[in-house]
Amino acid sequence: MARKLPAKDVVIVGLGWTGSIMAYELAEAGLDVVAIERGPWRNTTTDYPSNYIADELRYRIRHELFLRPEQTTFTFRNKMAQTALPIRSWGAFMPPNGVGGGGVHWNAETWRFLPSDFVLRTHLTERYGASFLPDDMTIQDWGVTYDELEPHYDRFEYLCGTSGQAGNVKGEIIEGGNPFEGPRSRPYPNPPQDQPFGHTLFAKGARELGYKPFPQPSGNMSRAYQNPLGVRLGPCTYCGFCEWFGCGNYSKATPQTTILPALLRKPNFSARDNSEVTRINVDASGKRATGVSFVDTEGNEWEQPADLVILSAYTIFNVQLLLLSGIGKPYDPTANSGVIGRNFTHQTISDVTSFFDPDKFIFNPFIASGAIGMCIDEFNGDNFDHGPHGFVGGGYMGQVQTNGRPIETTPVPPGTPRWGAQWKKAVKENYQSAMKPGTGVHGSMYSYRDVYVDLDPTYKDRFGRPLARITMDFHDNEIKQNAFLTDKFAEIFHAMGAKQIVKQYRKAPYDVTKYQTTHLCGGAIMGTDQNTSALNRYLQSWDVPNLFVTGASAFPQNAGYNPTGTVAALAYWAADAIRTKYLRNPGQLINA
Amino acid sequence: MMHRRSFLISAALWFAGTTSLTRASTIHEHMPWSPYPSDAPRLERPGPWQFFTADEANAIEAIVDRIIPPDPQTPGGKEAGCAVFIDRQLKGPYGSGVGHYNLGPYKKGTKEQGPQSPLTPAKLYRQGLASLDEYCKSNAGGKTFAQLSADQQDDVLKKIEAGQIKFDGVDAQGFFDALLKDVPEGFFSDPIHGGNRNMVGWSMIGFPGIRYDYRDWVHHHNERYPYPPVSIAGRVDWTPHSS
């Protein structure tokens, strides 16, 4: 029997980036806010201190900071005709857990999407005609524009102290920045990070080919910074233990280093950790959320009533909770009806490993940060004419080498045996002179009718609830896109003078054992039509107006950038809509 | 912040082995903090085998020295402690598959659906090593794997890798794949885990270990980093030498 807690104005499910942003914005508006987080509280110096976080085995290989699949996982299949099986240990993506969420162990690559990304179907149809798009591609416009999100991107970058070089300030193209980016209202709050040798070499090679390389926008601090909430970050020290790890010296933008210290000073905010929300409760009409139910580590069940529910868990857990709570019509790919679970996407990444002359090149690959790197954006989104190529989408590419951690990053040339004396010799010879970007080609994945999430008929979590089931495969459009981009990427390493280049194209079938970012997107998407989207343009549920769902689950399709900047901008955008519109007149904000 | 009195209480709890991570709590008005690490690393020491039997230890020490053979500059897997590393890992959470989703039904799926075996790494090694010795005994004149010459050992391992040798009851290639993952992990992980003894793996390639500040070297393009590696357990220069 669930015990009922005193009602709050707002209950927030999940205290990662968007939960923290929402909590701060709504507490700032005077509301009484509680956040419920499945994982533990996490502190810099007691949970990932600088004197032992640099343990590749514990954190990278054994996944210390991530959700344990035994707590909950997903099932997976490539095709609808297959039987989905549980993901028993993580591979393709790494679901976060604990206060700070993925913000604790991300690389802090802090991008904006292109203006055309937000009006994708309209834009591509106008430029290439509707018949250019594959029949089963279900891409949509977002219902929000880049210009509308710009102030919110800006807020997040100034919250994080993003280090970068602006390429377009109010329409003026700035040398050294990304000339393809949408106009920004002001430069980044901090200059770009210093670039190690290999990264500058890439920039030189790219320039020789006529591209315009620029430093990747980075949430690793190029200098000490105090953000508008008064919270401080220290300078990044290039330790090379960013993604998969927590930052031990307060130099990576995370909820812990940007928002939580200010949030926790607010008397009208509290958080419960180690408590998993099992259901969003709705009243008899099904049109109003009454709060959430959650279970703590003792197994006690609690009910937290609230006037407003913010669902801000990881992408697929948002979708699963909506399905388990009976909110919104589940997507049915056969009938092509329903909304919850549709337009599920990931990322299309690939890599190029290149080997340079060991007698001439010493890259010191361990001197790095998560978002260090030099990139080009010539082949992202619709920055180039797709007409001759027969695919849509694209991505940035760059020498974004984030580490030289030796279990993961000891590349050997093709033809080397997998073990023995020759392998050992090759490891030794090439460690300092090979280049292995973290995600070299970072391509978009667009949405398709047969890529989606629903509930698994067989496998259950520890509470007996059905696991979410992923049905996902790469489609030809993405395979072609990746082949084109990977070849373009490899040309730059040729220009740099690599003696041997290995292209690892992304190929179907989608493989759940191979890491390819944690950028799962979609499943509870935003849009303008309640028949094809779960949320309106303010991330408000069409069906339950006092429920807002943040996170990448709202992306109708994924762009060729890391999603966090857009995820956070959308959270600020939605928080602004709640503060300026919803609270004045609680109810559906769009007259559908 | 922490009030004066609660320092003592927190310390007492810590010494009693309690951490705040294991139970639900309400966080309000202060960033929670208490002294000492939530979960400091365990420092594995050399010593008796914790998982392997004597026979298994002979076999695994021979194997790790074939996967990473010694050379004039750098010790091999055995001297680097790779067998000790695997022993400690198999005794610990990794060996028993802690954290993995382990509810049934177990069904065979496609490669893309990931491992679907209820076999834990501990059982895989137990069965794999037993099968290896059994194979060698019946095919190499009654000798165990460890008793074979280095060339003979290489030959057996190559055949397993190529799928030319099958074991009863356990996937020989799968066992070999596990070795190819675990042995280099032992060679390159922090020495606190039992392998990479004296940081030989890191020294071989020039990886500086847990150093956390390269601000002094990020501008030194194409120049070798000059300082020796550091383990979580430190390095020899941390201890004052008697003068």
Add this chain to the structure above:
Amino acid sequence: MRNASIIIAALIAAGAGIETGFGASSQDFARIERGRYLATAADCGSCHTMPGSDHPFSGGRSIETPFGKLVSPNITPDRETGIGDWTDDQFDAAVRQGRGRSGAHLYPAMPFPYYTRMSRNDVEAIRAYLNTIEPVHNAVRSNQLPFPINIRSAMTVWDALYFKPGEYHPDSSKSAQWNRGAYLVQGPGHCGACHTTKSWLGGDKQTDALRGDTLQGWVAPDITSGQGALGGWSVDDITAYLKSGHNRNAAATGLMAEVVDLSTSKMKDDDLKAMAVYLKDVSGQAPQTAKSPEKNVLVAGKAIYQDLCSSCHASDGKGVPNMFPNLRETATVPATDPTTVLRVILQGAQSVATDQEPTGPAMPAFGWQLDNAQIAALATYVRTEFGKNAPSVSEADVQKARSKLAAGTN
């Protein structure tokens, strides 16, 4: 520990109720506000409130002293268990004379030797404020001291030795700002309660005013200027530190974190600046310089420092302003007593979070990672290289610090 920690209250509310006359009208908002401010400046709530309690001033906070355990009394206006029945004279005698309601001597854990610098008016304002807070019924048995210290008449001797009653009298040769600062530092702020060296009986050594002491496992460092530890700090540095707990040099942790959190961060900027002006005029001595440590110790200490510490404190020790202390300018690094240096290395520390500086950055613990010889070498290196050649730290010092932290007897 050699010296007394004497900032703990030991007022005893005893005896039958006598009708009190409230000196202040509950309508006298200005006076109540002044009392609230003085109570904040005097940090009454720190001792008289259980940490985390929703009932301020209701007492019950138990604090170890070298003499034994004292429990702070309830000073809410509850008539039975608080001070609701006390007359203003009784209240004033307790605060400024160290006399209990019955006339018995109070233990100097109650900082009456400092509060005596306040005026009767000040004390009545505090009383007026305390009368406005919620009465809480909470009976506290304050005196849990062992024989013979539990005999209060023993305190008569102590008072005679160390207690110099009397209001603060302005020094006409100094500015009004200086005098305001001196009043706050010597009076309600009772800075000397921690920062002035104590005799073995726990009395102030007036010649060593504000030159530092050790209590409750922390060094309350030398806060004098001139050749003293804060010689390199400006008035603005001190003001910022008191206001926010941080400045370009240092971060407040341990006991001072609590002082900043509950008291100085809530004081007016002008007052903090006045305190800083006064403190800058209190001259200290150059710290004791020890003979040079052995070279091998410094070599090892430097290796550990560069490998483990430089990612925050930087290889030159200068840290990051308002985040990671500049080890060359913090007062605890060169302190003769290495207690704080060892404590933060062994178990880590968190700095205070305030409205101005909400970050509250912390330091990780190294005690699990480094052995006694290594910590001694590290501490010695830091104190020699950055701490103006402060005395070396031995392995035995580290072991002692470990034992105290483990036993909770620091």
